[in-house]
Amino acid sequence: MKTRILFTLFVSAALALSACGKKEEPKPAPAPAPAPAPAPAGVSVSGMTVGKAIGADKKVTAATEAFAKDDTLYVSVDTKGSGTAKLDAKWTYRKGDKVAVVKEDSMTINATGPATNEFHVSKPDGWPAGDYEVEVMLDGKPAGSKKLTVK
Amino acid sequence: MSDDMPDFSNVKGGSSSTATKIYVVVGGDSLSKIAKREYGDANEWKRIFEANKDILKDPDKIYPGQKLKIPPKE
Numbered sequence: 001m002k003t004r005i006l007f008t009l010f011v012s013a014a015l016a017l018s019a020c021g022k023k024e025e026p027k028p029a030p031a032p033a034p035a036p037a038p039a040p041a042g043v044s045v046s047g048m049t050v051g052k053a054i055g056a057d058k059k060v061t062a063a064t065e066a067f068a069k070d071d072t073l074y075v076s077v078d079t080k081g082s083g084t085a086k087l088d089a090k091w092t093y094r095k096g097d098k099v100a101v102v103k104e105d106s107m108t109i110n111a112t113g114p115a116t117n118e119f120h121v122s123k124p125d126g127w128p129a130g131d132y133e134v135e136v137m138l139d140g141k142p143a144g145s146k147k148l149t150v151k
Numbered sequence: 152m153s154d155d156m157p158d159f160s161n162v163k164g165g166s167s168s169t170a171t172k173i174y175v176v177v178g179g180d181s182l183s184k185i186a187k188r189e190y191g192d193a194n195e196w197k198r199i200f201e202a203n204k205d206i207l208k209d210p211d212k213i214y215p216g217q218k219l220k221i222p223p224k225e
Contacts (some may be wrong), residue, residue: 095156103164114166
């Protein structure tokens with residue numbers, strides 16, 4: 001009988017101690033508030049001009065959309081913002097529904113602020129008369145286009 | 152391309168920028184060749200070398216895939 005009482009007391013004490021030792025699970029830390037979205041970074045196209053000549057600042061000095069057969073065709077592309085960006089220029093000739101690729105060029109720039117970029121094409125034996133177009137893409141996305149005519 | 156469309160295979164093109172250009176070296180390139188293409192003067196290779204001294208130790212050793220900074224033409 002004494003042994004039974006002692007055993008009961010031991011079990012009760014053990015259960016009480018076990019209950020006291022039980023720790024509550026710590027609540028998970030609240031998720032940090034989302035950081036404010038950074039200002040949009042990167043480069044964007046702010047302007048595009050076609051013409052027959054450019055200056056040292058890469059800007060077109062003789063803007064026109066009508067060219068002679070011996071002209072060099074320039075497109076000047078102004079960008080703003082900073083970062084690395086890929087610019088592509090695709091020159092095409094259009095005759096009715098038909099389109100021929102004249103020339104494709106690309107360059108990657110590392111801009112630290114506003115920049116002016118130019119692409120140019122020339123044809124030693126002269127441009128066939130007709131309608132042309134230059135499409136500019138920034139990082140693979142259309143950024144603008146200009147139509148040109150050679151008379 | 153259709154036969155009645157002009158031949159544009161001899162068209163020459165180029166590009167330049169007031170920003171630093173990034174050029175990826177291809178097989179057969181040398182700093183002189185890149186300078187000739189970018190500046191029209193092979194002797195300008197030193198400008199490219201100076202701009203890339205952080206990655207180039209020897210101007211005669213450039214490798215395909217290297218990305219070189221091409222300073223704007225002055």
